[in-house]
Amino acid sequence: MALYSDVVMDHFRNPRNVGVIEDANGIGEEGNAVCGDIMKIYLKINDDEIIEDVKFETFGCTSAIASSSMATEMIKGKPVSEALELSNKAVAEALQGLPENKMHCSVLAEEAIKKAIEDYQSRKNK
Ligand code: FES
Numbered sequence: 001m002a003l004y005s006d007v008v009m010d011h012f013r014n015p016r017n018v019g020v021i022e023d024a025n026g027i028g029e030e031g032n033a034v035c036g037d038i039m040k041i042y043l044k045i046n047d048d049e050i051i052e053d054v055k056f057e058t059f060g061c062t063s064a065i066a067s068s069s070m071a072t073e074m075i076k077g078k079p080v081s082e083a084l085e086l087s088n089k090a091v092a093e094a095l096q097g098l099p100e101n102k103m104h105c106s107v108l109a110e111e112a113i114k115k116a117i118e119d120y121q122s123r124k125n126k
Contacts, residue, residue, distance in 0.1 A: 005096035028115025063105035071109035
C-alpha cells in the first residue's frame with residue numbers, strides 16, 4: 001500500500017491557500033519540537049464571525065503541508081465556532097488517512113487554527 005493517499009499527495013503537490021494575509025485579524029503559529037516543523041495560520045474574520053479568508057505558511061513534511069491545505073479548506077467560509085471544533089482526526093479523515101506515525105502532523109493544523117482564533121479573540125477584546 002502507498003504510504004500516502006491520493007488526497008494527501010494532491011494537497012501536498014497543489015496546496016490550497018498558501019501565503020500570507022497582510023491584514024489578518026488572527027494569526028497562530030504552532031511547532032513540533034521533535035521534528036522541528038512549523039505551521040503559521042492567518043485568518044481574516046468578518047463582523048459576523050465568519051472566516052472570510054485563510055492562508056498558511058508551513059515549513060514541514062508532506063503530511064504537515066497536506067494537513068494545512070485541507071484544514072484551511074475545511075474552515076474557509078465557516079463560522080469561528082465551527083472552526084474551533086475542527087479536530088486533527090477530522091483533517092486526517094478528510095485526507096483519507098495518514099500513517100499512524102504522521103498523525104502528529106495533523107495536530108499542528110488543529111493547534112495553529114486554535115491559536116489564530118485565540119489571537120483574534122484577544123485582539124477583539126482589547
Ligand atoms: Fe513534523 Fe510532520 S514530521 S509535522
